[in-house]
Amino acid sequence: MELNGARVLVAGATGVLGGAVTAELVGRGARAALAGRDPGRLERAARTHSVTTTVLFDAYAPESCARAVHRASAALGGLDAVVAVFGSVAFGTAEETGDEVAEHLMAVNHLAPAAFFRAALGVLGPGSAIAAVTGVVAERPQPRMADYSASKAALSAWLGAVRREARSAGVGVLEIRPGHLDTGFADRPVAGTAPPLPAGGDPRRVAAAVADALAADAELLRTGPDGTPVVERRAR
Secondary structure, X not given: OOOOOOEEEEEOOOOHHHHHHXXXXXXXXXXXXXXXOOHHHHHHHHHHHOOOEXXXXXXXXXXXXXHHHHHHHHHHOOOOEEEEOOOOOOOOOOOOOOHHHHHHHHHHHHHHHHHHHHHHHOOOXXXXXXXXXXXXXXXXXXXXXXXXHHHHHHHHHHHHHHHHHHHHHOOEEEEEEOOOEOOOHHHOOOOOOOOOOOOOXXXXXXXXXXXXXXXXXXXXXXXXXXXXXXXXXXXX
């Protein structure tokens, strides 16, 4: 994908990683639309990145996710990529995690991105892409994070299946699977308390790799053993 001039919807643009991804894409010439839940934070993000198109969504309302895609597409005259960079986390044993928290994690981390992408597949053309953050827990589930890991693994499986479905239409599917990043995400759980964590990686470094991956039509972005983002043309 040629990023210069590409029309990209960034869902979750008000977060640390979402902001870094937006800055990287805009810096490479992309025309961005920003989607978020909080109107004030969305307005501030738009000013920061000199973006004029913003759309609201609620991850608990799948219809609002689809509506955000259609509004962004109308405002930009089409879309070339939709990138989902949002989520929720919770900590605690499986026994401690209540059903409401488990449902929340699945809704926000799997069903909401899927709603964005279902709508996107109806408007994207050949050479376009969808991309979402899953994380290393999608392949290596962690104790005291069972439901969070499951929600990310569900999204990873969904992306893998859709990747094969979308190839005939020329639409790429990129899974962004970084390790722990220094975004403050773990400090804002919906339940529980984060265990001691190693130093997080630089979100700006991952954001640059996301842009590289989109430009290369890659299918997987993961973190190498030394913490370096690794772009793979084909997902494993």
